[in-house]
Amino acid sequence: DIQMTQSPSSLSASIGDRVTITCRASQNIDSYLNWYQQKPGKAPTVLIYAASNLKTGVPSRFSGSGSGTDFTLTISSLQPEDFATYYCQQSYSMPSWTFGQGTKVEIK
Amino acid sequence: QVQLVQSGAEVKKPGASVKVSCKASGYSFTNYDINWVRQATGQGPEWMGWMNPNSGNTGYSQKFQGRVTMTRNTSINTAYMELSSLRSEDTAVYYCARRSRATIFGVVFYWFDPWGQGTLVTVSS
Numbered sequence: 001d002i003q004m005t006q007s008p009s010s011l012s013a014s015i016g017d018r019v020t021i022t023c024r025a026s027q028n029i030d031s032y033l034n035w036y037q038q039k040p041g042k043a044p045t046v047l048i049y050a051a052s053n054l055k056t057g058v059p060s061r062f063s064g065s066g067s068g069t070d071f072t073l074t075i076s077s078l079q080p081e082d083f084a085t086y087y088c089q090q091s092y093s094m095p096s097w098t099f100g101q102g103t104k105v106e107i108k
Numbered sequence: 109q110v111q112l113v114q115s116g117a118e119v120k121k122p123g124a125s126v127k128v129s130c131k132a133s134g135y136s137f138t139n140y141d142i143n144w145v146r147q148a149t150g151q152g153p154e155w156m157g158w159m160n161p162n163s164g165n166t167g168y169s170q171k172f173q174g175r176v177t178m179t180r181n182t183s184i185n186t187a188y189m190e191l192s193s194l195r196s197e198d199t200a201v202y203y204c205a206r207r208s209r210a211t212i213f214g215v216v217f218y219w220f221d222p223w224g225q226g227t228l229v230t231v232s233s
Contacts, residue, residue, distance in 0.1 A: 031217070032217065034219040034220075036220075042225075042226075043203055043205075043222075043223035043224065043225060043226050044153065044203075044220075044223060045221070045222075045223070046208075046219050046220065046221045049208075049210065049217055049219040050210070050212055050217040053210070053212065053217075055221070087152055087153060089153075089219070089220070091217065091218045091219065094218060095158050095167045096155065096169065097143070097155040098155065099152045099153045099154070099155070100152060101151075101152045102152045
């Protein structure tokens with residue numbers, strides 16, 4: 001199975017900060033990497049698919065990059081509504097999917 | 109709008125079974141696979157399996173093979189996930205999710221969108 005490792009597991013940041021979350025795959029997954037945001041008590045929602053493609057309607061302060069084994073989700077200027085937990089997901093080994101363990105973004 | 113609506117919370121005893129429903133609306137139900145994912149408190153999501161609503165074909169995570177069954181009723185645009193031999197470790201929120209797709213430079217990519225609102229299954233004696 002492909003393992004997905006996110007870092008950090010949590011971070012504290014202020015409004016307006018630039019935030020970077022990293023996801024590493026245990027083997028090459030090309031660009032088959034998605035990013036989700038999850039708020040407490042809610043289902044995850046997709047932000048980025050295919051490593052760098054912004055889902056329609058998602059604010060442009062979110063961006064994704066990377067390929068192979070190393071990927072990054074960046075929030076260019078953190079907003080109050082961005083405090084949430086973020087997960088990466090690989091679709092390379094579909095139909096078997098795996099998620100990272102999550103990165104919780106908290107208010108400093 | 110595209111939407112998945114799941115059945116309500118369940119409380120089950122160890123050894124029992126649970127069946128969760130997922131009703132689709134706003135799109136052609138048979139055109140997109142439905143996946144099931146569960147999430148225990150404080151943990152990341154865990155993929156359980158998929159079902160093609162058109163053919164009824166399924167595929168399950170090895171972890172749940174033998175305990176999970178995914179079915180559908182196309183007349184009411186509803187998918188079902190049944191998990192048997194429940195134990196306390198199965199306590200979690202269970203989600204259905206549509207497998208969405210896009211073709212980028214000739215390559216097809218997939219992700220989950222939308223998700224249902226989740227169904228809390230509690231296993232307790």
